[in-house]
Amino acid sequence: MAEKIKPPRIRVSRRIKKNKVFKVKVKFDHPSFTGLAMADDTTEPVFNRAKPVTFIRNMLVYYGDELVSRLSLSSGIADDPLFTFKLKATKEAPVKIVFIDNFGKRWEASKEIKFKG
Amino acid sequence: MVGGLTIPLLSVIPSSNDAHGAVFQTPKDLENLTELERIHLPKISLPPVVEDGASASIVCSVDHPMDEDHYIKSIQIMNFADPIVIKGKFFLTPVNGEAYLSTQIRLSGGEGTVWVIAECNKHGKWAASKKVTVAAGGC
Amino acid sequence: MKKFSQIFVISYCFSFFLFQTIFAGTVVDKFKIEGIISIASTKALQSELLKKLDIKILDLNLKKTDSGWPVLRIEYDPDIISKNKIETVIGEIEDPAGHKYKVHKGPLIANANLIDEENQAMTILGDMTMDLKQVNNPTVDFDSSIKRGKDVFIKNCAKCHGLNGNGYGVVAHGFATWPRQLWAWYKADSAADSYLYWIIENGKSDMPPWGLVLSEDVRWDLINYIKTIKKPEEN
Structure with a gap:
């Protein structure tokens, strides 16, 4: 299943001005799943393990060569998530986003940041 | 499909401040926030009723400067009633410009409370929460 | 008296022989089951297995298992049925929603180790350092505190740390790090409290x-209980 997962897609604000904050949206179609099922609600804990788990473990954000953010994740995130965060346009450089899942598989995408206006 | 997702800002003031212990700071009076409280308290945008717990949209932000020497270090999202309590923890740097994160989380069915902790590099951890009812659990 | 002893020995040998004849060669095996997604699933699996195989199902333990996976205990005669056959038949059975069950294989935690890039990133943007402060355990009545702590543990902690504290709780697989084995603090002294x-x-x-949702008193109950968790082999 994991080999069919496509790389993430990045979208940024259309008009990025120097030293202004802009939005970065990244969509990653990943089948994150807790692997849990509620088979019995009479005792604690109410969930049992039903399937193997798969989830995104880390999202790393690089701006130019610099690591600027890290999102540590668990299987409590929805599948095919869309993450939105902000960056300050300090330089014209690529924004690179790396995803690593619980099997150690790695995906990346990048978007060139150019100032307009 | 990237973009096009709109999330109404249904709540900017947390609904609960009953955190135990002094390590997590919460406002003394939600109606009259001090300046320190205002810039540190996380804002949580999450619908009060979530139809599909497999993908509940949440927006977390903090009205805090992101200066080189004074900034929000992390934003953490949790629900202690869920089997997977911690959804994620976003580590930030001043380059982020604003402490903001939007994502979709899994919530189990019934009533729960989503907690968000923002950590300032100078003023410690600040907690806010929002009650939520989930129609169909998504864990 | 001598005659009585002879009768006793003969009776004992006969009973032993009879027992061996009836239960000769039966073994009990545990099967970790994937695919139990509802209460109906548990019934469907067991009834279908009994229809297809001449076995005895001892029990199906959904959550209180050492691995976190549901465990089906089956007694069978290996001269008549092989373990592989049982696994194959389990894999052929469908639950009421049409999903097939599977015997879980592989390591208890299948998550891969962190890659170098993650380790480097976590060094730069990682969790805070621990700012330990000297604390004093205020508990007076330890017995009742431990009892309360056990209830809190089962409700909040067991899902990750496991009911016996082995770290293989039901949801332990869903994280980047493996939950700590708690018997490290068995009988720990007050130095561990901080x-x-x-x-x-x-x-x-x-x-x-x-600390967000459990009061200080409750957290001390939990600490007192954790210090009573033994490594299973030592039980």
Whole structure:
């Protein structure tokens, strides 16, 4: 299943001005799943393990060569998530986003940041 | 499909401040926030009723400067009633410009409370929460 | 008296022989089951298995298992049925929703180790350092505190740390880090209190900050209970 997962897609604000904050949206179609099922609600804990788990473990954000953010994740995130965060346009450089899942598989995408206006 | 997702800002003031212990700071009076409280308290945008717990949209932000020497270090999202309590923890740097994160989380069915902790590099951890009812659990 | 002893020995040997004849060669095996997604699933699996195979199902333990996976205990005669056959038949059975069950194989935690890039990133943007403070355990009545602590543990902690504290709780697979085995603090003295208090209150890595929702008294109950968790072999 994991080999069919496509790389993430990045979208940024259309008009990025120097030293202004802009939005970065990244969509990653990943089948994150807790692997849990509620088979019995009479005792604690109410969930049992039903399937193997798969989830995104880390999202790393690089701006130019610099690591600027890290999102540590668990299987409590929805599948095919869309993450939105902000960056300050300090330089014209690529924004690179790396995803690593619980099997150690790695995906990346990048978007060139150019100032307009 | 990237973009096009709109999330109404249904709540900017947390609904609960009953955190135990002094390590997590919460406002003394939600109606009259001090300046320190205002810039540190996380804002949580999450619908009060979530139809599909497999993908509940949440927006977390903090009205805090992101200066080189004074900034929000992390934003953490949790629900202690869920089997997977911690959804994620976003580590930030001043380059982020604003402490903001939007994502979709899994919530189990019934009533729960989503907690968000923002950590300032100078003023410690600040907690806010929002009650939520989930129609169909998504864990 | 001598005659009585002879009768006793003969009776004993006969009973032993009879027992061996009836239960000769039966073994009990445990099968970790994937695919139990509803209460109906448990019934469907067991009834279909009994229809297809001449076996005895001892029990199906959904959550209180050492691995976190549901465990089906089956008694069977290996001269008549092989373990592989049982696994194959389990894999052929469908639950009421049409999903097939499977015998779980592989390591208890299948998550891969962190890659170098993640380790480097976590060094730069990682969890805070622990700011341990000296704390004093205020508990007076330890017996009742431990009892309360056990209830809190089962409700909040067992899902990750496992009911016996082995770290293989039901949801332990869903994190980047493996939950700690708790018997490290069995009979720990007061020197461990600062660490336990801090970690329960603040959390670290995938451990949530329970200080948000559990009061100080409850956290001490938990600490007192954790110090009673033995490694299973020592039980």
